[in-house]
Amino acid sequence: MTVGVVGAGISGLALTHYLQQQGIETVTFEATDRPGGMIQSRTVDGRVLELGPQRLRLAGPVKALVSELGLTDELREGHTDQPLYIYHDGAFREAPLSVRAAVTTDLLSWRGKLRVLAEPLTRGPQPGESVEAFLTRKFGHEAAHRVFEPLYTGLYGSSADEMLVEYSLGKALKRHGIEGSILAAVIRYVLQGRDPPPIVTFEDGLARLPVAMANRYADRIxxxxxxxxxxxxxxxxxxxxPDGPTAVDAVALTTPAPVAADILEPLEETLAGTLREFNYNPIVMAHLHSAAELTGHGCQILPEAGYTTLGMTWNASMLDRDGVYTAYLGGSERRQLLDRSDEEIGAIAAREFEDLHGEPADVLSVNRWEPGMPAYDQSWTALDRLDPPTGIDFVTNYTExxxxxxxxxxxxxxAERLAEP
Ligand SMILES: Cc1cc2nc3c(=O)[nH]c(=O)nc-3n(C[C@H](O)[C@H](O)[C@H](O)COP(=O)(O)OP(=O)(O)OC[C@H]3O[C@@H](n4cnc5c(N)ncnc54)[C@H](O)[C@@H]3O)c2cc1C
Structure with a gap:
């Protein structure tokens, strides 16, 4: 059996690796000249910048893969225990991500904190409910708006009132086995004394992981x-x-939905049509350098503060990356940012950094991702109709x-499923 893998981002490369382990032949096609997809690291002026995810959590599946690739000794540990801040009412306030911070933070009033304790009395996700409505019903408006919405929606650039809980957060909760109270699950986790997996990266950035897989399977990518x-x-x-046709027994697609739609059009028009329905949010980011000595993983900025910057990773602090800060801008509400030049975007990010942190910043790089991340808005109900023919699989960041x-x-x-007789 030969499986054709479309795309050499982390999904396509990991699939190539695990199919080989199962003794299944693979042929992997990548449109660009480099592995990693959204995982891209660059060195600019001697500083390591991450264009995609900023760091890894060394959870079970990652730890095993890193070890299989012989990369364990190359891991570089970050500061797992630093705070994350939320900018509210003119100041950075600690997000309540530990028991201590939950008690001491001035992000929430006492009334807001007490309201969170009523969460176990509330019901789980309801059909058609938005993430905003769900979180407000669970935790009260204050905690939902100031803590949970920015922390959850940040990655997707969507606003919580557009996201459908059933297709986003609800799925994440299910995967963690949380059907009832979220608060009770968190308390159980804390009481078991379990620590989150450490934050790690590599000396020259996360791209080391896809590059190692690409090197290992160079003869079949x-x-x-x-x-x-x-x-x-x-x-x-x-x-x-462009090199001609390749015959395979099965195909695994790892590309974003609009690309998968074009590829599958000749095979099944209806499937292609369904894939075209999904909305994405482009991501715009600026890497900055500053002498500001901030301690923390980064910050989220609430929309009413009026900044174009949605949040920042403080790479300088979390990963000891010499004065590097990564700002995320735009999101679904500010799509017009895409019409601006890189210089204009960099200038906005640097100006807002100085305004927020009181220290100047230089622009190292500006990067855009299009289509970006799934918006998980109303258009994602089409996921229920995604029904590929036998032998076509999606191994993507929107189906899982x-x-x-x-x-x-x-x-x-x-890979394990494809290896089943
Ligand atoms: C700025 C940013 C920050 C992020 N931060 C986080 C985070 O903190 N936590 C988190 O959980 N996730 C994060 N993500 C998301 C995470 O990085 C992605 O979900 C994940 O890397 C997707 O990997 P993938 O292989 O599925 O897809 P991709 O990385 O998109 O790979 C798809 C590959 O297919 C290739 N391709 C496209 N068209 C074709 C074609 N026609 N033929 C062949 N190949 C093709 C592409 O070039 C690409 O290499 C972040 C993403 C970004 C952009």
Whole structure:
């Protein structure tokens, strides 16, 4: 059996790795000249910048993969226990991510904190409910708006009133086995004395992980080879690229939905149409350098503060990255930012950094991701109609968990399933 893998981001590479482990032949096609997809690290003026995810949590599936690739000794540990801040009412206030911070933070009033304790009395997600409505019903308006909404929606650039809980947060809770009270689950976790997995990266950035996989399987990954179409051929499929057709028994797609739609159009128009329904939010980010000595993982900025910056990772503090700060701008509410030049975006990020932190910042780089991240708005109800034919699999950040841990676990599960007789 040969599986054709479309895309050499973390999903496609991990799938290539696990299929090899299962003794299944693979042929992987990547449109660009480099591995990693959204995981990209660059060195600018001697400083390591992450264009995608900023760090890894060394959870089970990641730890195992890092070890299988012989990279354990290259890991570089970050500061797992630093605070995260939320900018509210003119000041940075600590997010209540520990018992101590939950008691001491001035982000919430006492009334707001007490309201959180009523969460176990509330019901789980309801059909058609927005993330905003769900979190407000569970934790009260103050905690929902100042803590949970910015922490959850930040990655997707969506506003909580647009996101459907059933297709986003609700799925995440289910995956963690949380069907009832979220607060009770958190308390159980704390009482068991479990610590979150450590935050890690590599000396030259996270791209070390995809690069290691690409090197190991160099003989079966074709770079600069975009897949243009997939067609039926006998009992299997033909993958069409500019180099010609390749016959495979099964195909695994890892590309964003709009790209998958174009590729699958010749095979199944209805499936392609469904994939085209999904809305994405582009991500705009600016890497800054500043002498500001901030301690923490970063910050989220509440929308009413009026900044274009939605949040920042303080790489300088979390990962000891020499004065580097990563700002995320725009989101679903400020799409017009995409019309601005990189210089203009960099200038906005630097100006707002100085305004927020009282220290100047220089722009190191500006980067955009399009289509970006799934918006998980009303358009994602189309996920219920996503029904690929036998032998076509989606191993993607929109059919399963988005993050690196989820991508690796999804690839492993898919490889095991494809190996079943
Ligand atoms: C700025 C940013 C920060 C993030 N932070 C976090 C975080 O903190 N936590 C978290 O959980 N997640 C985070 N993510 C999300 C996470 O990085 C992604 O969900 C994950 O890396 C997606 O990996 P993937 O392999 O599924 O897809 P991708 O990385 O998108 O890979 C798809 C690959 O397919 C290739 N391709 C496209 N078209 C074709 C074609 N026609 N033929 C062949 N190949 C093609 C692409 O070039 C790409 O290499 C972040 C993402 C970004 C951009």
């Amino acid at each position: 074709h770079f600069d080879t975009p897949v243009e179409a997939i067609e039926s051929a006998g009992d299997g499929y033909e993958i069409h690229t 968990r988005a993050g690196i841990i989820g991508r690796i676990a999804d690839a492993k599960r898919t």
